[in-house]
Amino acid sequence: MDAVREWLRQANSVAVLTGAGVSAESGVPTFRGNNGLWKQRRAEDLATPGAFARNPELVWEWYDWRRSVLAEANPNPGHYALAELEKRVSNFTLITQNIDGLHELAGSRNVLRLHGSMWRVRCLACEQERFVRRIPFPTIPPKCECGGTLRPGVVWFGEALPQDVWQAAENAARSAELFLVIGTSAVVYPAAGLAQIAKSSGARVVEINIAETNLSDQIDQFLQGPSGELLPQLIA
Numbered sequence: 211m212d213a214v215r216e217w218l219r220q221a222n223s224v225a226v227l228t229g230a231g232v233s234a235e236s237g238v239p240t241f242r243g244n245n246g247l248w249k250q251r252r253a254e255d256l257a258t259p260g261a262f263a264r265n266p267e268l269v270w271e272w273y274d275w276r277r278s279v280l281a282e283a284n285p286n287p288g289h290y291a292l293a294e295l296e297k298r299v300s301n302f303t304l305i306t307q308n309i310d311g312l313h314e315l316a317g318s319r320n321v322l323r324l325h326g327s328m329w330r331v332r333c334l335a336c337e338q339e340r341f342v343r344r345i346p347f348p349t350i351p352p353k354c355e356c357g358g359t360l361r362p363g364v365v366w367f368g369e370a371l372p373q374d375v376w377q378a379a380e381n382a383a384r385s386a387e388l389f390l391v392i393g394t395s396a397v398v399y400p401a402a403g404l405a406q407i408a409k410s411s412g413a414r415v416v417e418i419n420i421a422e423t424n425l426s427d428q429i430d431q432f433l434q435g436p437s438g439e440l441l442p443q444l445i446a
């Protein structure tokens with residue numbers, strides 16, 4: 211922890227990649243692991259364009275349920291520590307795979323959302339995207355004003371990431387002096403590849419996770435523990 215604190219003090223540019231683990235202490239379920247969402251359900255049935263085409267009601271029921279869980283969730287000390295870090299580091303980029311909006315609620319300003327947002331919807335017909343906080347929708351699948359069907363404003367398996375967001379994330383990974391990987395199993399690409407990009411571009415890479423991942427032996431320092439406890443200690 212002391213070494214990482216020192217690296218943090220010295221770094222002019224810091225990039226952070228977060229995953230579901232950073233929100234676990236807020237009561238938001240992760241995807242993998244014993245109680246993970248993908249233990250009880252198949253991604254192919256709920257988080258692919260094909261699943262939505264086959265059964266939009268089922269997909270929307272699942273997203274509505276997740277939105278209702280999120281509506282009760284609050285940022286935890288890990289989210290707040292990252293928002294505080296953004297104020298202290300001149301060049302700071304927060305890249306998240308999470309769609310829960312908790313980083314923004316904690317006060318983070320520059321958030322690159324690789325996988326979209328649970329609070330956005332996109333019309334399949336007119337392609338307009340907008341913010342909708344309403345839960346549940348009066349009818350599912352919900353409809354756009356133009357009459358088209360709305361889909362969740364998230365990235366599903368088999369879909370490309372938003373190109374501008376990915377480009378900004380890749381640039382941040384390439385130019386970071388310190389890269390933190392927090393609460394992600396680092397198995398979903400291209401997001402997981404950002405740590406390797408950072409490492410091969412000369413950054414020190416530090417991982418914070420309650421358990422080791424595929425990345426853990428390729429990086430400079432692994433800090434084991436819950437991010438809601440370790441991140442506040444790191445910036446103290």
Ligand code: OAD
Nearest residue numbers: 229230231234240241242307393394395398419420436437
């Ligand atoms: P995962 O559920 O795959 O991984 C969560 C990680 O967080 C695991 O490595 C846990 O050990 C760790 N973890 C759990 N609690 C923690 C805590 N309190 N502090 C620190 N670490 C903790 O979630 P992601 O890696 O985010 O994509 O999953 C990546 C993508 O796969 C998601 O964005 C989603 C999913 O399918 C899409 O839906 C496209």
